[in-house]
Amino acid sequence: MTSLPGVDRGAVALVLAPGVYAPQSDTFLLADALEREPLKPGAEVLDVGTGTGALALTAARRGARVTAVDRSWRAVVATRLNAVLARRRVRVLHGDLLDPAMGRRFDLIVCNPPYVPAPHAHPPRRGAAVAWDAGHDGRAVLDRICDGAAELLNPSGALLMVQSALSGVGATLERLQGAGLDAAVVERRLVPFGPVLRSRRKWLERRGLIAPDEDKEELVIIRAERV
Numbered sequence: 001m002t003s004l005p006g007v008d009r010g011a012v013a014l015v016l017a018p019g020v021y022a023p024q025s026d027t028f029l030l031a032d033a034l035e036r037e038p039l040k041p042g043a044e045v046l047d048v049g050t051g052t053g054a055l056a057l058t059a060a061r062r063g064a065r066v067t068a069v070d071r072s073w074r075a076v077v078a079t080r081l082n083a084v085l086a087r088r089r090v091r092v093l094h095g096d097l098l099d100p101a102m103g104r105r106f107d108l109i110v111c112n113p114p115y116v117p118a119p120h121a122h123p124p125r126r127g128a129a130v131a132w133d134a135g136h137d138g139r140a141v142l143d144r145i146c147d148g149a150a151e152l153l154n155p156s157g158a159l160l161m162v163q164s165a166l167s168g169v170g171a172t173l174e175r176l177q178g179a180g181l182d183a184a185v186v187e188r189r190l191v192p193f194g195p196v197l198r199s200r201r202k203w204l205e206r207r208g209l210i211a212p213d214e215d216k217e218e219l220v221i222i223r224a225e226r227v
Contacts, residue, residue: 014052015085017078021051021131025191026219030112030162031058033187033221037108037160039064046101046152048111048145051131053079053090055110060088064108067091069100072130097141098148105154113141115163116196119203132196136207138167146175153181153226165218166209176224183224190216 016022023031034055039045043064047056050068056079060066068079068090076094083090093100097113114123118133123140134140142163149159159181163172169185176183193215197204204210 017074020075023054026162043107046106046109050079053082056090069093071096107157109159111161115167150179159224161222181224182227185220186223187221
């Protein structure tokens, strides 16, 4: 079990499931941004790729009406269980990214998508790496979120998304702006390389994505508002 440090000291610890992405630095960074986001009582919030439900529960504790989506049935079950344990109401849907929520509108969408550049051209279809590997440029999922989020946002609604600088922050901003959203980086943080990046350091160096002595990854929070 784990808890979200710095987000809600009274939060119930999360039950983790095998093969489901456990909350890490990017989760905590996005949860902090979610805590700062102004939310009216009963705001409609969508958590895309919910995993254990950490972000969904952060929104629910703020009084939001939360819908969480994940393509993994294990993640769906884990989030439902964690919502019960936390005594919070969260609607959890099984499906791919934004698809299960099409036709609805939200005041806020939060997303911690797969964004790690990988030696494989196509994202994995199963296994733990589904939660982080996103093709050669790390954009296989980011681009889909950028293209589809605006359609699900209410006027003045916003998308909060975390990604690595290795997967092209400028490309994300341009894509969101092209979709009609006012997008900007609202936070940056350096974190030590985790096991995945350490294991592919040589490949990242050959791609020119990191320097030979680099050992920290820059995470960014992007906020995109429908104006």
